[in-house]
Amino acid sequence: MLKKIIDGKKISKKLQEKICLEVKKKIKFGNRPPGIAVILVGNDSSSKIYIREKQIACKKVGFVLKCWKLQENTKEEKILNLINKLNKDLEIDGILVQLPLPKHINTNNILCAISYKKDIDGFHPYNIGKLCQKNPNIRACTPKGIITLLKKYKINTCGLNAVIIGDSNIVGKPMSMELLMYGCTTTITHKFTKNLKKHTKNADLLIVAIGKPNFIKKSWVKKKSIIFDVGINRMKNGKIIGDVNFKSVYKKISYITPVPGGVGPMTVTSLLENTMLIYNKNYKI
Numbered sequence: 001m002l003k004k005i006i007d008g009k010k011i012s013k014k015l016q017e018k019i020c021l022e023v024k025k026k027i028k029f030g031n032r033p034p035g036i037a038v039i040l041v042g043n044d045s046s047s048k049i050y051i052r053e054k055q056i057a058c059k060k061v062g063f064v065l066k067c068w069k070l071q072e073n074t075k076e077e078k079i080l081n082l083i084n085k086l087n088k089d090l091e092i093d094g095i096l097v098q099l100p101l102p103k104h105i106n107t108n109n110i111l112c113a114i115s116y117k118k119d120i121d122g123f124h125p126y127n128i129g130k131l132c133q134k135n136p137n138i139r140a141c142t143p144k145g146i147i148t149l150l151k152k153y154k155i156n157t158c159g160l161n162a163v164i165i166g167d168s169n170i171v172g173k174p175m176s177m178e179l180l181m182y183g184c185t186t187t188i189t190h191k192f193t194k195n196l197k198k199h200t201k202n203a204d205l206l207i208v209a210i211g212k213p214n215f216i217k218k219s220w221v222k223k224k225s226i227i228f229d230v231g232i233n234r235m236k237n238g239k240i241i242g243d244v245n246f247k248s249v250y251k252k253i254s255y256i257t258p259v260p261g262g263v264g265p266m267t268v269t270s271l272l273e274n275t276m277l278i279y280n281k282n283y284k285i
């Protein structure tokens with residue numbers, strides 16, 4: 001049974017161990033540890049959990065993570081000033097502004113203010129543009145994590161019919177660029193897509209990033225397809241479940257990521273990898 005499960009947790013652990021060894025080596029040679037600056041604005045409870053996960057991962061691999069917790073009513077200008085300061089900070093390799101931001105703040109202004117050289121989330125227009133050119137620089141973490149899993153499981157994507165549900169800037173759109181780069185025929189669908197089932201039933205590779213628990217069921221998926229469930233849905237009983245009804249589709253498909261333990265851990269690991277990439281550009285030893 002386990003053969004079908006793409007174990008993001010296991011792969012993530014191995015990759016983080018590799019990063020940890022690399023960091024130890026750098027420090028042994030007299031360099032400072034890699035540094036991440038995180039900015040959290042407001043009180044979004046999911047954001048706090050995501051930041052906690054990133055803090056734990058950074059500690060594990062030996063990165064320094066500095067967190068700025070700003071009040072919900074913080075002015076955009078204050079955040080821009082902080083980003084400006086962090087852009088110049090020689091001990092900070094990567095800057096991350098936790099999304100979503102409060103409504104009075106223009107998210108695009110904030111993401112553009114982060115130097116593309118320190119954009120560990122890969123959301124800056126420069127980095128998105130590089131990905132569109134099939135010449136990626138720093139890549140958005142969740143799509144990058146999914147590509148890493150496809151490679152680790154030796155799944156050949158060339159020529160696959162890939163369908164992505166969800167067109168967000170952080171998952172769906174960069175995912176489509178990644179899959180184009182890896183030879184898929186790619187369709188992005190969203191809440192206005194007509195007859196969604198027609199698309200999903202034709203997908204060799206299905207990426208689901210909606211945020212609706214158990215949305216995808218057996219009759220919606222193609223036989224022997226590969227499914228990546230990006231959705232994170234916190235239920236009232238505290239359980240976390242995905243957008244795909246795992247039990248219902250399991251017998252029909254060939255691979256699937258579980259929730260939790262699939263895509264989520266890889267997102268965090270990709271963030272660490274992105275930081276390491278920038279750090280290594282700063283220290284060529």
Ligand code: NAD
Pocket residue numbers: 142165166167168169170171172189190191192193196209210211212229230231232233263264265267268
């Ligand atoms: P979002 O919340 O910005 O947008 C949701 C997307 O789903 C939109 O494109 C919308 O058009 C689409 N959608 C909504 N209802 C739909 C329907 N009935 N049919 C088809 N499409 C529909 O998206 P997001 O920020 O990419 O997040 C999506 C989910 O992925 C959330 O559950 C989020 O928590 C999760 N997420 C997980 C990770 C991870 O690391 N596992 C990372 C990012 C986001």
